[in-house]
Amino acid sequence: MLPVRRTAIPGPNSLALADELRRSENPQITFLDPLRRFPVFWESASGCLVTDADGNTYLDLTAAFGVAGVGHSNPRVVEAIQKQAGTLIHGMGDVHPSGVKVRLAEKIAARAPGDLGFVIFGLNGGDAVEAALKSARLFNGKPGVLAFRAGYHGLTMGALAVTERADFREPFSGQVPTFGRHVPYCEPRECRLSCGSRCTAACLSFVEDAFRDHRDTLGAVIVEPLQGRGGIIEPPSGWMAGLRELCDRYEILLIADEIFTGWGRTGDWWACDADAVVPDILCMGKAMGGGFPISACAMRPGIAQAWGESTGEALHTSTFLGHPLACAASLAAISEIERLDLPHRAKATGEYFKMRLFELKDRFPEQIAEVRGRGLMLGLRFDKKETALGLVYDLLQRGLIVLPAGPGDILEFVPPLIIETGQIDFALNEIAASLNAGYPSGQGNKNVTG
Ligand SMILES: Cc1ncc(COP(=O)(O)O)c(C=O)c1O
Missing domain, CATH: 3.40.640.10 (Type I PLP-dependent aspartate aminotransferase-like (Major domain))
Structure with a gap:
């Protein structure tokens, strides 16, 4: 299963929820982007896919902070x-x-x-x-x-x-x-x-x-x-x-x-x-x-x-x-x-994911400095923080939920351990497309963290 986009991202329902939340939650807690690029509000999730309040679906490469190892709503x-x-x-x-x-x-x-x-x-x-x-x-x-x-x-x-x-x-x-x-x-x-x-x-x-x-x-x-x-x-x-x-x-x-x-x-x-x-x-x-x-x-x-x-x-x-x-x-x-023998599966799928990340690094040697991690706990280190943070915003537009890590120059990939290779391929294609397009929304904000 792959992401489907139905509205602008964030869509009208996510934007309305952000406005409501602004009125009731301590402002330090949820990052409500003043430029309104972030966040999308989750409505449901299944396996590796998340659906937002506007019906857009996303491939979750974070397992929601590493939690959804067995997949969302297993x-x-x-x-x-x-x-x-x-x-x-x-x-x-x-x-x-x-x-x-x-x-x-x-x-x-x-x-x-x-x-x-x-x-x-x-x-x-x-x-x-x-x-x-x-x-x-x-x-x-x-x-x-x-x-x-x-x-x-x-x-x-x-x-x-x-x-x-x-x-x-x-x-x-x-x-x-x-x-x-x-x-x-x-x-x-x-x-x-x-x-x-x-x-x-x-x-x-x-x-x-x-x-x-x-x-x-x-x-x-x-x-x-x-x-x-x-x-x-x-x-x-x-x-x-x-x-x-x-x-x-x-x-x-x-x-x-x-x-x-x-x-x-x-x-x-x-x-x-x-x-x-x-x-x-x-x-x-x-x-x-x-x-x-x-x-x-x-x-x-x-x-x-x-x-x-x-x-x-x-x-x-x-x-x-x-x-x-x-x-x-x-x-x-x-x-x-x-x-499901998930440790074993994470090892095998992780090797495939890592191999695809190395291919990406070869294609974008100027921007990607390093591939790191093992199993399904992987990261890409970018030349600069702005690249990683710009990608977080742009990849959301492309149906991928990702988070930065470390000082902000790392994109981390910690998907559900049940992720399929086809979904990894989709993710890698979108990252490559975003890098080719200059990850258009590159004005990073350090608040977008896990
Ligand atoms: C290694 C490690 N220890 C502790 C924590 C804290 O866990 P929690 O946020 O559930 O309190 C985290 C959260 O990311 C973590 O990654």
Whole structure:
């Protein structure tokens, strides 16, 4: 299925909705382009296609922030939600829970790598990160957490302490906790230590220096095994394994933030699998709910034990923890990932997508500087930010939903894992056509971000 255009984009209904929203939502939240090129308001979605309020359809190359791994409105997920809604919508998460929470906890324990058999549920990625940070603190008593430049772990206060971007942190200075410190991620393109495609371990010296210098206070390191929002940055093979080895040597917990990369996105169940790394704590979210908000933090038994047993009032919970609808949706989404063998499919389709991106780079060597990523977590780096942002607007006109990443010079491609090669071909043709036409709407606005 391919996109169909019925009206100007955005059409009259999207424009009217933008005007209404302007009157009722805090103006910082939804980007309502003063030039009225953005956004389109979604009405429905199925598989890889989204239909807007004017009946225009688009190919979604974002999986709506990496969530729709099993496709939008996956019929089995929809059926599971409908069935659950007919029996129990809301339970009492940490007091009188639902059976479906038990089944999901067991499923995650079985799917998580190694012995990460104990979970704490949350509603979004930031929740999983908060649970991970608290778990580390309880386990070894050390509050400090090492994180990486350009890392993104969410915008709740604890997560902000490890998310590196200044524009998210500075407006709240004085409120953002200060237990996080940051060192360079291994960005192969900028590696000053000539790692190339295989990590020389030299760039881990930044990590080792921090471990050594802050031994008394550092309890954990949090890392995206492939940085997503920071710009689809894939560290060289061996880097994650080197990080694991350093954590073992200095007795520091390794927290893998697989909220974006997990559940098949990079061509393995977990991005850590590529380096055969088992973290101590794993954060997951996005795709695990099939579109329903749910996240989890999975940990080793010893770390779970550090929390102690609940004696009546949970130390960490929320009203909707282990929400039955979310758990039912998640169980269905995980079975779909298994049934359709989506990690394997992401690997194969991702190779095809990447090959087509390299062809595009060959055709437009002036504009395209680099192809990056693996599985269905891919990116194109452009010569300048304006090119990537201009494409975001112009490709919307051509029926493609895409987002920029990193400092704005990257276009990221993280489609539903069920995307067909014909849809990839369509996307590549439209990108080429847009580049040929000079991506006409090139007045970028930095607010168009994921
Ligand atoms: C790696 C990573 N961690 C955490 C988050 C935060 O997740 P959420 O927005 O669901 O709170 C994101 C969101 O993009 C992410 O990519």
